[in-house]
Amino acid sequence: MNILDGKKIAGEIQEKIKDEIGQLKNQTGKTPGLTVIIVGENPASQAYVRKKHRIAQKLGINSHIIELKAEIAAQDLIEQIRVLNQDPGVQAILIQLPLPENHNTWEILNHLNPKKDVDCFLPVNLGNILLNRAGIFPCTPSGIMQMLDYYRIDLSGLNAIMVGRSFIVGKPLASMLTNQNATVTLCHSKTKNLPGLVKQADLVVAAIGKPGFITADMIKKGAILIDVGQNFLYQQHEVLEFCIESQQQKFKKKGYGIAGDIHIKAYPKASYFTPVPGGVGPMTVAMLMVNTLKLFKRQYHLE
Amino acid sequence: MNILDGKKIAGEIQEKIKDEIGQLKNQTGKTPGLTVIIVGENPASQAYVRKKHRIAQKLGINSHIIELKAEIAAQDLIEQIRVLNQDPGVQAILIQLPLPENHNTWEILNHLNPKKDVDCFLPVNLGNILLNRAGIFPCTPSGIMQMLDYYRIDLSGLNAIMVGRSFIVGKPLASMLTNQNATVTLCHSKTKNLPGLVKQADLVVAAIGKPGFITADMIKKGAILIDVGQNFLYQQHEVLEFCIESQQQKFKKKGYGIAGDIHIKAYPKASYFTPVPGGVGPMTVAMLMVNTLKLFKRQYHLE
Numbered sequence: 230m231n232i233l234d235g236k237k238i239a240g241e242i243q244e245k246i247k248d249e250i251g252q253l254k255n256q257t258g259k260t261p262g263l264t265v266i267i268v269g270e271n272p273a274s275q276a277y278v279r280k281k282h283r284i285a286q287k288l289g290i291n292s293h294i295i296e297l298k299a300e301i302a303a304q305d306l307i308e309q310i311r312v313l314n315q316d317p318g319v320q321a322i323l324i325q326l327p328l329p330e331n332h333n334t335w336e337i338l339n340h341l342n343p344k345k346d347v348d349c350f351l352p353v354n355l356g357n358i359l360l361n362r363a364g365i366f367p368c369t370p371s372g373i374m375q376m377l378d379y380y381r382i383d384l385s386g387l388n389a390i391m392v393g394r395s396f397i398v399g400k401p402l403a404s405m406l407t408n409q410n411a412t413v414t415l416c417h418s419k420t421k422n423l424p425g426l427v428k429q430a431d432l433v434v435a436a437i438g439k440p441g442f443i444t445a446d447m448i449k450k451g452a453i454l455i456d457v458g459q460n461f462l463y464q465q466h467e468v469l470e471f472c473i474e475s476q477q478q479k480f481k482k483k484g485y486g487i488a489g490d491i492h493i494k495a496y497p498k499a500s501y502f503t504p505v506p507g508g509v510g511p512m513t514v515a516m517l518m519v520n521t522l523k524l525f526k527r528q529y530h531l532e
Numbered sequence: 533m534n535i536l537d538g539k540k541i542a543g544e545i546q547e548k549i550k551d552e553i554g555q556l557k558n559q560t561g562k563t564p565g566l567t568v569i570i571v572g573e574n575p576a577s578q579a580y581v582r583k584k585h586r587i588a589q590k591l592g593i594n595s596h597i598i599e600l601k602a603e604i605a606a607q608d609l610i611e612q613i614r615v616l617n618q619d620p621g622v623q624a625i626l627i628q629l630p631l632p633e634n635h636n637t638w639e640i641l642n643h644l645n646p647k648k649d650v651d652c653f654l655p656v657n658l659g660n661i662l663l664n665r666a667g668i669f670p671c672t673p674s675g676i677m678q679m680l681d682y683y684r685i686d687l688s689g690l691n692a693i694m695v696g697r698s699f700i701v702g703k704p705l706a707s708m709l710t711n712q713n714a715t716v717t718l719c720h721s722k723t724k725n726l727p728g729l730v731k732q733a734d735l736v737v738a739a740i741g742k743p744g745f746i747t748a749d750m751i752k753k754g755a756i757l758i759d760v761g762q763n764f765l766y767q768q769h770e771v772l773e774f775c776i777e778s779q780q781q782k783f784k785k786k787g788y789g790i791a792g793d794i795h796i797k798a799y800p801k802a803s804y805f806t807p808v809p810g811g812v813g814p815m816t817v818a819m820l821m822v823n824t825l826k827l828f829k830r831q832y833h834l835e
Contacts, residue, residue, distance in 0.1 A: 335665065352659030359658050359703050362638065386724045394710055400662050403718070407697055410722040412729070415706070419713040421689045426715070 230496055233376050233455070233503045239511035242375070243288055246518050250289040253531060261525035262291040262319040263347065263517075266309065269299030269329040278325055281517055288518055291318065299329040306332070307340045314342040320528050321347035321521040326397075344527070347520045350396070358401050361408045364527070365520050370402035372512025373434065373455055374409070380501065382453065385410035390427055392416045392443070392490075393436030398457055402434060423447075435490035440471040445494040454502040457509050458490030473504055533799055536679050536758070536806045542814035545678070546591055549821050553592040556834060564828035565594040565622040566650065566820075569612065572602035572632040581628055584820055591821055594621065602632040609635070610643045617645040623831050624650035624824040629700075647830070650823045653699070661704050664711045667830070668823050673705035675815025676737065676758055677712070683804065685756065688713035693730055695719045695746070695793075696739030701760055705737060726750075738793035743774040748797040757805040760812050761793030776807055 254260050263285050267278050278294055285292035297306060313322050322345045328334050343351045349358075349367040357363040366374070377384065389411040393399040403415045411432065416423055427433055427447040435443050436457035448454070462468050468477055468486035473493055476486040489505030496502045503509050526532050557563050566588050570581050581597055588595035600609060616625050625648045631637050646654045652661075652670040660666040669677070680687065692714040696702040706718045714735065719726055730736055730750040738746050739760035751757070765771050771780055771789035776796055779789040792808030799805045806812050829835045 335663075352663055352665070353656040354659065355662050356655030356657065356659030359662060359707075360638075360655055360699050362655070386722050388724070396663050400707065400710070404662075404703065407703070407718050407720070410720070412717065412719055412723040414715065414717040415710050416715055417710070417713070419689050420715040421691070 230499050231380075231501045233380060233453075233501050233508055235372070235376055235503060235508040235510065235512040238376055238379050239372075239515035242515045243284065243518060246515075246522055247288045249522065253526075254289065257529060257531070259525075259529065260289055260291045261321065261521050262293075262316075263321040263323065263521045264293045264295060264313055264319050265323045265325060266295045266297065266306075266313075267325045268297045268301060268306065268332065271327070271329075274325050274327075281323075281514055284514055285518060285521070290518065290521055293319075299331065303332060303336060306337055310337070310340045314340075314345060317528075319345065320524040321345055323347050323517070326350075345524060347517065347524060348397075349401070349520070355396065355401060358404045358408075365523055366405065366516075367397055367401050368516040368520065369398045369436075369457060369509060369513045370405050371516040371519070372509060373402060373457075374405055375516065376455075376503070376508075376512055377453075382501070384432070387411045387431040388429055389413045389432040389434065390416060390430035391434045391436075392420075392423070392427070393434075393438075393457070395436065398436040399434075402436075406432075433491070437490045439490055440467065440488040441490070441492035443491040443495060445492055445498060448495045448498045450498050451500045452498070454491050454495060454499045455509065456489035456491045456503050456505050458488070458505060459510060460488045460490070462486045462488050476506070533802050534683075534804045536683060536756075536804050536811055538675070538679055538806060538811040538813065538815040541679060541682050542675075542818035545818045546587065546821060549818075549825055550591045552825065556829075557592065560832060560834070562828075562832065563592055563594045564624065564824050565596075565619075566624040566626065566824045567596045567598060567616055567622050568626045568628060569598045569600065569609075569616075570628045571600045571604060571609065571635065574630070574632075577628050577630075584626075584817055587817055588821060588824070593821065593824055596622075602634065606635060606639060609640055613640070613643045617643075617648060620831075622648065623827040624648055626650050626820070629653075648827060650820060650827060651700075652704070652823070658699065658704060661707045661711075668826055669708065669819075670700055670704050671819040671823065672701045672739075672760060672812060672816045673708050674819040674822070675812060676705060676760075677708055678819065679758075679806070679811075679815055680756075685804070687735070690714045690734040691732055692716045692735040692737065693719060693733035694737045694739075695723075695726070695730070696737075696741075696760070698739065701739040702737075705739075709735075736794070740793045742793055743770065743791040744793070744795035746794040746798060748795055748801060751798045751801045753801050754803045755801070757794050757798060757802045758812065759792035759794045759806050759808050761791070761808060762813060763791045763793070765789045765791050779809070 391403045394417040403413045424447045432453045434455040440460040468480045471488035472486035480486045694706045697720040706716045727750045735756045737758040743763040771783045774791035775789035783789045
């Protein structure tokens, strides 16, 4: 079993981006601009946004966070988006999801300029993935494809199973794997005989949100395991059951452990697997920076 | 084995549309406008366009065909599209594919107003399918879903296999089936062990373009078979092997027979199947009329 070391690859990608941003600044006097809008006070979202911001700044991206109260009127939120749409210094806009329940996500997202849609959430950008004509890709699927590419894993003809059909991970990733000639089965909560389907797969991607949901007995020997799950566990017996050793050790200090959707006992059966944390997570953040740089270069025709 | 009688359902749909168009004309004085652009002299495309035109006229749609020479300059073709984009009497524009090889399909299609994209080919419209937020759907997938709905076939939890990954049929239909809670495997030319995968499927959709490619031995007893293939056969032994009886009888008069991608010997194993011709084909044309009416109603806020 080999680790797909997302943390390492993400670090390398970030180094490259930092260098390129430095060079482009020397050439053009300009730096990429990323603005994240966060509405309400979801602590997980806040932590995630701060992390993105910190890394973006480290790479030389002109990063800003706009924090808005949950109660903001839809029209005021939309006005905020319009201002950013028109700001030539901002090439990348991220509206952190989920929005508080009083907002209609699509009523809001639809006002985003598709050319600044750094998360690749808008229909026109998702449609281009389906058409295999996309320039940018959603961050998590894109990070997964980059990892597989880094380890030179040839996807052509592989039987892949994607568990989870969100528009953020499952559906676009299924299309991206198909475009790379994998044979993809897209599973979800209504799927019957999931264990039987997983058992046939050469590549398993789990984006479910349930710790250890994909168990060792479901896995075919030699399969590649990609774990999108990031489940926070606060009970010691759960942490011992579902978390990798480093998380178990940190549990006493932190009071929680992070676990994936694939059970840790499945790892020894795999040819490759992504640890949680340190696999898909860091790649997702790195891809946000990749997309920001891409949108910047596109605006200034630097491609 | 039960026939999914596309011809019958398409006839019923057309009757409904005709009535509705008549009523809307009485109410508003307006009729839906459909314009088809055909470039070059592909005989199959010409026949298909004439058929659409004839049916559209029969239903009271203000239908026009614009025939252009293959050698037309891209900019002149685009100008033609721009004129139609701005014509308030035209709510639906269809650019018949394939375009002659001297044209870049996407360079041309991208100039189409997405609101008049009656075939649902543009990225923004395809993306909305993936997001399960679509108002219109590509004609062939939409016709298939209508047929399944007509016979009250519950797709939830079914294992479906989609053979063929075009952006016109396979990819959007895979998403539409997923949205209806089927578990979909999308197969294509690089898929390994296709027979094994087909054998597990409760629903098989074939859009390959090879007569009789899906054979009886691949099919699970009781499966639902949907055949998108329309293969023209000119050799008697092929017609006898691959065509349904009515086509075999017409062969002497016409000199050809039409066959599907699913072998006729698979039909007795199926719970339901679409005959070729008379299954998916008529539904596709009917859905073009449904889409034209939808775009008309959308323009005039009659929904």
